[in-house]
Amino acid sequence: MRVDVLALQRFYASPLGDVVRRAATRRLGALWPNVEGLDILGIGYPVPYLGRVRQTARRAVVMMPAEQGVEPWPGEGLTLSSLADEARLPFMDAVFDRVLMVHALEETSAAHAMLREVWRVMAPEGRLVVIAANRWSLWAQSGATPFGHGRPYSRTQLVTLLSDAMFEPVVSARALYAPPSTWTPFVRAAEAFERVGEMVWPAQGGLVLMEAVKRLYASTARSQGRVLLAKAPDRSREGAPGSLPKRDG
16 A cells, blocks of 8 residues: 555655655656756655756656655646546657656556556656665665655666666766664755765665666567577477587687
């Protein structure tokens, strides 16, 4: 079950939630330094991270999973957020230049189906950024924040998942080195934790961010497995049962 949208709102309205927002937004700004004139889609609960993006993008809309609930966004003017089945996005093919997924993959039961839908609605060579809880961090072990729910991911696991959905991972980063504690001294020292953590224990950041590019044609682990299975009967006829074919050289 997904974390309810009201719980997400309360978390990001807290001082600890603001620490998370600032840490991840800084990394996101480095990955997407310029989105002027682009069409952006946010999936999951990306609202805290879309402030700067929305100011320069041509269009920014949000899709929140039905099990989570939806928050009207932005707070003024036309509502640009929607509620939908995460494996059946209500958008046409190839319309978004950038997609941001936050609080999306960790709690879905159909990660591959969700990513294939994201692939469908993205323009060719579009770029996806996934922000997820880092499996090796304290944040993934603490149930006191939304990042302690669902399945956290290591960098290697995200690479495999994205590659199987016909994305090409191109760069990754980690963020959020402050401990998942509401104790005021820790919250106030969040910036110092961030600077020191990047240098001293870079693999222990609470969040892993990964950017990937949509490819129209890609070799995935799933497709490679199907090819190997299809060739197996041919190999068995080339030698004794259980033997492997000889290789030249």
